[in-house]
Amino acid sequence: MENEMVVMVSEKLHQKGMRMTKPRKEALELFITEHHLRTPKELFEDISRKNIKIGLTTIYRMVNSLMEMNLARAYSIEGELRYIFCPPDHHYHFICLNCFKVEDVFDCPVKDMKIKHFKVQSHQLDFFGICEDCQKLKG
Amino acid sequence: MENEMVVMVSEKLHQKGMRMTKPRKEALELFITEHHLRTPKELFEDISRKNIKIGLTTIYRMVNSLMEMNLARAYSIEGELRYIFCPPDHHYHFICLNCFKVEDVFDCPVKDMKIKHFKVQSHQLDFFGICEDCQKLKG
DNA sequence: TTATCTGCAAAAGGTTTGCAACTGA
DNA sequence: TCAGTTGCAAACCTTTTGCAGATAA
Numbered sequence: 483m484e485n486e487m488v489v490m491v492s493e494k495l496h497q498k499g500m501r502m503t504k505p506r507k508e509a510l511e512l513f514i515t516e517h518h519l520r521t522p523k524e525l526f527e528d529i530s531r532k533n534i535k536i537g538l539t540t541i542y543r544m545v546n547s548l549m550e551m552n553l554a555r556a557y558s559i560e561g562e563l564r565y566i567f568c569p570p571d572h573h574y575h576f577i578c579l580n581c582f583k584v585e586d587v588f589d590c591p592v593k594d595m596k597i598k599h600f601k602v603q604s605h606q607l608d609f610f611g612i613c614e615d616c617q618k619l620k621g
Numbered sequence: 622m623e624n625e626m627v628v629m630v631s632e633k634l635h636q637k638g639m640r641m642t643k644p645r646k647e648a649l650e651l652f653i654t655e656h657h658l659r660t661p662k663e664l665f666e667d668i669s670r671k672n673i674k675i676g677l678t679t680i681y682r683m684v685n686s687l688m689e690m691n692l693a694r695a696y697s698i699e700g701e702l703r704y705i706f707c708p709p710d711h712h713y714h715f716i717c718l719n720c721f722k723v724e725d726v727f728d729c730p731v732k733d734m735k736i737k738h739f740k741v742q743s744h745q746l747d748f749f750g751i752c753e754d755c756q757k758l759k760g
Numbered sequence: 761t762t763a764t765c766t767g768c769a770a771a772a773g774g775t776t777t778g779c780a781a782c783t784g785a
Numbered sequence: 786t787c788a789g790t791t792g793c794a795a796a797c798c799t800t801t802t803g804c805a806g807a808t809a810a
Protein backbone atom coordinates (compact mmCIF):
# COMPACT_ATOMS: atom_id res chain seq x y z
CA MET A 483 0.00 0.00 0.00
CA GLU A 484 1.21 3.43 -0.97
CA ASN A 485 1.84 6.20 1.50
CA GLU A 486 -0.50 9.06 0.59
CA MET A 487 2.13 11.74 1.08
CA VAL A 488 4.39 9.91 -1.36
CA VAL A 489 1.53 9.83 -3.85
CA MET A 490 0.84 13.53 -3.36
CA VAL A 491 4.45 14.53 -3.86
CA SER A 492 4.85 12.25 -6.87
CA GLU A 493 1.90 14.00 -8.45
CA LYS A 494 3.36 17.42 -7.73
CA LEU A 495 6.62 16.40 -9.33
CA HIS A 496 4.77 14.96 -12.27
CA GLN A 497 2.92 18.22 -12.79
CA LYS A 498 6.27 19.91 -13.17
CA GLY A 499 7.17 17.57 -15.99
CA MET A 500 9.27 15.29 -13.86
CA ARG A 501 9.12 11.58 -14.41
CA MET A 502 8.65 9.10 -11.66
CA THR A 503 11.64 6.92 -12.35
CA LYS A 504 12.55 3.93 -10.24
CA PRO A 505 15.50 5.41 -8.33
CA ARG A 506 13.71 8.68 -7.79
CA LYS A 507 10.67 6.88 -6.47
CA GLU A 508 12.74 4.86 -4.02
CA ALA A 509 14.66 7.89 -2.79
CA LEU A 510 11.50 9.92 -2.39
CA GLU A 511 9.75 7.17 -0.52
CA LEU A 512 12.51 6.77 2.00
CA PHE A 513 13.00 10.50 2.40
CA ILE A 514 9.30 11.06 3.05
CA THR A 515 8.47 8.09 5.22
CA GLU A 516 11.53 7.88 7.43
CA HIS A 517 11.37 11.34 8.83
CA HIS A 518 14.92 12.05 9.94
CA LEU A 519 17.31 14.87 9.18
CA ARG A 520 19.90 13.35 6.90
CA THR A 521 22.91 14.35 4.92
CA PRO A 522 22.69 13.49 1.22
CA LYS A 523 25.37 10.90 1.81
CA GLU A 524 23.38 9.24 4.59
CA LEU A 525 20.31 9.17 2.40
CA PHE A 526 22.40 7.57 -0.32
CA GLU A 527 23.72 4.96 2.09
CA ASP A 528 20.30 4.18 3.54
CA ILE A 529 18.88 3.58 0.09
CA SER A 530 21.86 1.56 -1.07
CA ARG A 531 21.53 -0.61 2.02
CA LYS A 532 18.14 -1.71 0.72
CA ASN A 533 19.90 -3.16 -2.31
CA ILE A 534 18.64 -0.41 -4.52
CA LYS A 535 21.15 0.84 -7.02
CA ILE A 536 21.31 4.60 -7.10
CA GLY A 537 23.92 7.32 -7.59
CA LEU A 538 24.73 10.06 -5.12
CA THR A 539 24.12 12.54 -7.92
CA THR A 540 20.52 11.41 -8.20
CA ILE A 541 20.04 12.07 -4.49
CA TYR A 542 21.41 15.59 -4.81
CA ARG A 543 19.18 16.28 -7.76
CA MET A 544 16.09 15.05 -5.96
CA VAL A 545 16.82 17.02 -2.81
CA ASN A 546 17.43 20.16 -4.85
CA SER A 547 14.15 19.72 -6.69
CA LEU A 548 12.28 19.37 -3.42
CA MET A 549 14.04 22.40 -1.96
CA GLU A 550 12.98 24.49 -4.95
CA MET A 551 9.40 23.40 -4.44
CA ASN A 552 9.51 24.17 -0.70
CA LEU A 553 9.06 20.50 0.08
CA ALA A 554 12.34 20.18 1.95
CA ARG A 555 14.40 22.26 4.32
CA ALA A 556 18.08 22.35 5.16
CA TYR A 557 19.64 22.61 8.61
CA SER A 558 23.30 23.19 9.32
CA ILE A 559 24.06 21.08 12.39
CA GLU A 560 27.58 20.76 13.68
CA GLY A 561 28.99 21.71 10.33
CA GLU A 562 26.88 19.26 8.36
CA LEU A 563 24.01 20.10 6.05
CA ARG A 564 21.03 17.91 6.82
CA TYR A 565 17.75 17.81 4.97
CA ILE A 566 14.20 16.98 5.97
CA PHE A 567 11.08 16.52 3.93
CA CYS A 568 8.48 19.20 4.67
CA PRO A 569 4.82 18.66 3.90
CA PRO A 570 3.19 21.71 2.28
CA ASP A 571 1.29 23.25 5.20
CA HIS A 572 3.08 25.37 7.72
CA HIS A 573 4.25 23.54 10.77
CA TYR A 574 6.92 23.62 13.38
CA HIS A 575 9.48 20.95 14.17
CA PHE A 576 10.70 18.96 17.10
CA ILE A 577 14.20 17.92 16.21
CA CYS A 578 16.01 15.26 18.19
CA LEU A 579 19.67 16.13 18.34
CA ASN A 580 20.57 12.55 19.18
CA CYS A 581 18.88 10.52 16.43
CA PHE A 582 17.81 13.45 14.18
CA LYS A 583 14.20 12.28 14.14
CA VAL A 584 11.86 15.13 13.26
CA GLU A 585 8.26 15.51 14.35
CA ASP A 586 5.89 17.89 12.60
CA VAL A 587 3.30 19.83 14.60
CA PHE A 588 0.71 21.78 12.73
CA ASP A 589 -0.90 24.14 15.27
CA CYS A 590 1.69 26.87 15.19
CA PRO A 591 1.57 29.24 18.18
CA VAL A 592 2.81 32.26 16.23
CA LYS A 593 0.66 31.81 13.16
CA ASP A 594 -0.90 35.23 13.01
CA MET A 595 1.76 37.35 14.63
CA LYS A 596 1.89 40.81 13.16
CA ILE A 597 5.12 42.69 12.73
CA LYS A 598 5.53 46.41 12.43
CA HIS A 599 7.88 47.59 9.71
CA PHE A 600 8.55 44.14 8.35
CA LYS A 601 6.85 42.31 5.51
CA VAL A 602 6.78 38.70 6.64
CA GLN A 603 6.92 36.11 3.88
CA SER A 604 7.32 33.06 6.06
CA HIS A 605 8.37 32.02 9.47
CA GLN A 606 9.92 29.01 11.03
CA LEU A 607 9.86 27.59 14.54
CA ASP A 608 12.04 24.73 15.72
CA PHE A 609 12.47 22.98 19.02
CA PHE A 610 15.74 21.17 19.50
CA GLY A 611 16.15 18.51 22.16
CA ILE A 612 15.96 14.82 22.89
CA CYS A 613 13.03 12.69 21.74
CA GLU A 614 11.24 10.22 23.96
CA ASP A 615 12.98 7.16 22.55
CA CYS A 616 16.43 8.62 23.03
CA GLN A 617 15.59 9.72 26.57
CA LYS A 618 14.68 6.11 27.42
CA LEU A 619 17.86 4.75 25.89
CA LYS A 620 19.92 7.08 28.01
CA GLY A 621 18.19 5.96 31.21
CA MET B 622 34.31 54.45 21.62
CA GLU B 623 33.96 50.71 21.93
CA ASN B 624 30.77 48.82 21.29
CA GLU B 625 29.80 47.10 24.53
CA MET B 626 28.83 43.85 22.86
CA VAL B 627 32.25 43.70 21.23
CA VAL B 628 33.83 44.22 24.65
CA MET B 629 31.67 41.50 26.20
CA VAL B 630 32.49 38.98 23.49
CA SER B 631 36.18 39.85 23.59
CA GLU B 632 36.16 39.10 27.29
CA LYS B 633 34.41 35.80 26.75
CA LEU B 634 36.98 34.79 24.17
CA HIS B 635 39.75 35.92 26.46
CA GLN B 636 38.39 33.78 29.27
CA LYS B 637 38.76 30.80 26.96
CA GLY B 638 42.45 31.54 26.55
CA MET B 639 42.04 33.24 23.22
CA ARG B 640 44.04 36.34 22.46
CA MET B 641 42.57 39.48 21.06
CA THR B 642 44.81 39.86 18.04
CA LYS B 643 44.44 42.65 15.56
CA PRO B 644 42.80 40.73 12.68
CA ARG B 645 40.54 38.88 15.06
CA LYS B 646 39.44 42.09 16.70
CA GLU B 647 38.63 43.71 13.37
CA ALA B 648 36.70 40.68 12.14
CA LEU B 649 34.78 40.42 15.37
CA GLU B 650 33.91 44.07 15.38
CA LEU B 651 32.49 44.02 11.90
CA PHE B 652 30.67 40.74 12.46
CA ILE B 653 29.02 42.02 15.63
CA THR B 654 28.20 45.59 14.67
CA GLU B 655 27.06 45.13 11.08
CA HIS B 656 24.31 42.69 11.74
CA HIS B 657 23.84 40.93 8.42
CA LEU B 658 23.83 37.29 7.45
CA ARG B 659 27.05 36.76 5.55
CA THR B 660 29.03 34.03 3.95
CA PRO B 661 32.60 33.70 5.27
CA LYS B 662 33.79 34.98 1.91
CA GLU B 663 31.62 38.10 2.13
CA LEU B 664 32.88 38.78 5.63
CA PHE B 665 36.41 38.41 4.34
CA GLU B 666 35.71 40.83 1.50
CA ASP B 667 34.01 43.39 3.73
CA ILE B 668 36.97 43.44 6.07
CA SER B 669 39.52 43.52 3.29
CA ARG B 670 37.66 46.48 1.78
CA LYS B 671 38.52 48.44 4.90
CA ASN B 672 42.17 48.01 4.03
CA ILE B 673 42.67 45.50 6.80
CA LYS B 674 44.87 42.59 5.89
CA ILE B 675 43.37 39.29 6.90
CA GLY B 676 43.20 35.74 5.59
CA LEU B 677 40.04 33.81 4.80
CA THR B 678 41.31 31.10 7.12
CA THR B 679 41.22 33.49 10.05
CA ILE B 680 37.60 34.29 9.29
CA TYR B 681 36.68 30.61 9.25
CA ARG B 682 38.45 30.05 12.53
CA MET B 683 36.72 32.96 14.21
CA VAL B 684 33.28 31.95 12.98
CA ASN B 685 33.87 28.38 14.14
CA SER B 686 34.93 29.57 17.58
CA LEU B 687 31.81 31.68 17.90
CA MET B 688 29.64 28.78 16.74
CA GLU B 689 31.13 26.54 19.40
CA MET B 690 30.33 29.15 22.03
CA ASN B 691 26.77 29.59 20.76
CA LEU B 692 27.54 33.16 19.76
CA ALA B 693 26.79 32.63 16.09
CA ARG B 694 24.28 30.72 14.03
CA ALA B 695 24.32 29.32 10.51
CA TYR B 696 21.55 29.49 7.94
CA SER B 697 21.48 27.69 4.65
CA ILE B 698 19.86 30.12 2.21
CA GLU B 699 19.64 29.29 -1.47
CA GLY B 700 22.47 26.84 -1.19
CA GLU B 701 24.78 29.20 0.65
CA LEU B 702 25.82 29.00 4.28
CA ARG B 703 25.44 32.37 5.97
CA TYR B 704 26.38 33.27 9.51
CA ILE B 705 25.05 35.78 11.99
CA PHE B 706 26.34 36.88 15.37
CA CYS B 707 23.95 35.92 18.18
CA PRO B 708 24.02 37.70 21.53
CA PRO B 709 23.78 35.29 24.47
CA ASP B 710 20.13 35.69 25.52
CA HIS B 711 17.41 33.91 23.64
CA HIS B 712 15.81 35.92 20.93
CA TYR B 713 14.09 35.54 17.64
CA HIS B 714 15.11 36.95 14.29
CA PHE B 715 13.67 39.02 11.52
CA ILE B 716 15.69 38.15 8.48
CA CYS B 717 15.50 40.26 5.36
CA LEU B 718 15.82 38.01 2.34
CA ASN B 719 16.81 40.95 0.16
CA CYS B 720 19.70 42.55 2.06
CA PHE B 721 20.18 39.83 4.73
CA LYS B 722 19.91 42.32 7.55
CA VAL B 723 18.93 40.61 10.80
CA GLU B 724 17.01 42.15 13.66
CA ASP B 725 16.99 40.59 17.11
CA VAL B 726 13.84 40.65 19.20
CA PHE B 727 14.04 39.51 22.78
CA ASP B 728 10.45 38.99 23.96
CA CYS B 729 9.94 35.54 22.56
CA PRO B 730 6.29 34.52 22.25
CA VAL B 731 6.98 30.82 22.80
CA LYS B 732 9.38 31.16 25.71
CA ASP B 733 7.67 28.87 28.16
CA MET B 734 6.00 26.42 25.86
CA LYS B 735 5.84 22.97 27.36
CA ILE B 736 6.17 19.86 25.28
CA LYS B 737 4.90 16.41 26.15
CA HIS B 738 7.35 13.59 25.46
CA PHE B 739 10.16 15.82 24.36
CA LYS B 740 13.03 17.26 26.34
CA VAL B 741 13.55 20.71 24.87
CA GLN B 742 17.09 22.03 25.00
CA SER B 743 16.57 25.10 22.90
CA HIS B 744 14.26 26.58 20.37
CA GLN B 745 14.52 28.96 17.52
CA LEU B 746 12.05 31.25 15.82
CA ASP B 747 12.73 33.12 12.62
CA PHE B 748 10.67 35.44 10.46
CA PHE B 749 11.77 35.75 6.86
CA GLY B 750 10.69 38.63 4.70
CA ILE B 751 11.57 42.11 3.51
CA CYS B 752 12.79 44.82 5.86
CA GLU B 753 11.50 48.37 5.87
CA ASP B 754 14.45 49.81 3.96
CA CYS B 755 14.20 47.24 1.19
CA GLN B 756 10.42 47.75 0.93
CA LYS B 757 11.02 51.46 0.32
CA LEU B 758 13.66 50.80 -2.30
CA LYS B 759 11.25 48.61 -4.19
CA GLY B 760 8.56 51.28 -4.21
C1' DT C 761 9.76 8.20 -30.34
C1' DT C 762 11.83 11.56 -27.68
C1' DA C 763 12.40 14.49 -23.82
C1' DT C 764 13.87 13.43 -19.47
C1' DC C 765 16.73 10.94 -16.32
C1' DT C 766 20.75 8.16 -14.73
C1' DG C 767 25.37 7.22 -13.05
C1' DC C 768 29.96 7.90 -13.79
C1' DA C 769 34.03 10.70 -13.89
C1' DA C 770 35.70 15.17 -13.80
C1' DA C 771 35.36 19.84 -12.31
C1' DA C 772 34.21 23.24 -9.13
C1' DG C 773 33.56 25.21 -4.57
C1' DG C 774 33.85 25.60 0.08
C1' DT C 775 36.28 24.42 4.38
C1' DT C 776 40.07 22.56 7.07
C1' DT C 777 44.87 21.43 8.07
C1' DG C 778 50.06 21.61 8.27
C1' DC C 779 53.49 24.59 8.97
C1' DA C 780 56.95 28.21 9.59
C1' DA C 781 56.89 32.89 10.89
C1' DC C 782 54.77 36.14 13.99
C1' DT C 783 52.71 38.31 18.20
C1' DG C 784 50.00 39.34 22.49
C1' DA C 785 50.21 38.76 27.34
C1' DT D 786 59.47 34.27 26.89
C1' DC D 787 56.32 31.19 24.73
C1' DA D 788 51.65 29.54 23.96
C1' DG D 789 48.47 31.00 20.86
C1' DT D 790 47.71 33.05 16.16
C1' DT D 791 48.39 34.09 11.33
C1' DG D 792 48.30 33.42 6.32
C1' DC D 793 49.71 30.65 2.72
C1' DA D 794 49.47 26.42 0.16
C1' DA D 795 47.91 21.97 0.04
C1' DA D 796 44.60 18.64 1.26
C1' DC D 797 39.92 17.40 1.87
C1' DC D 798 34.98 17.03 1.17
C1' DT D 799 30.82 18.18 -0.60
C1' DT D 800 28.21 19.47 -4.48
C1' DT D 801 27.62 20.32 -9.42
C1' DT D 802 28.30 19.46 -14.32
C1' DG D 803 29.13 17.13 -18.89
C1' DC D 804 28.00 13.36 -21.25
C1' DA D 805 26.70 8.94 -23.39
C1' DG D 806 23.58 5.41 -22.54
C1' DA D 807 19.01 4.20 -20.50
C1' DT D 808 14.05 4.95 -19.72
C1' DA D 809 9.20 6.79 -18.76
C1' DA D 810 5.34 8.47 -21.15
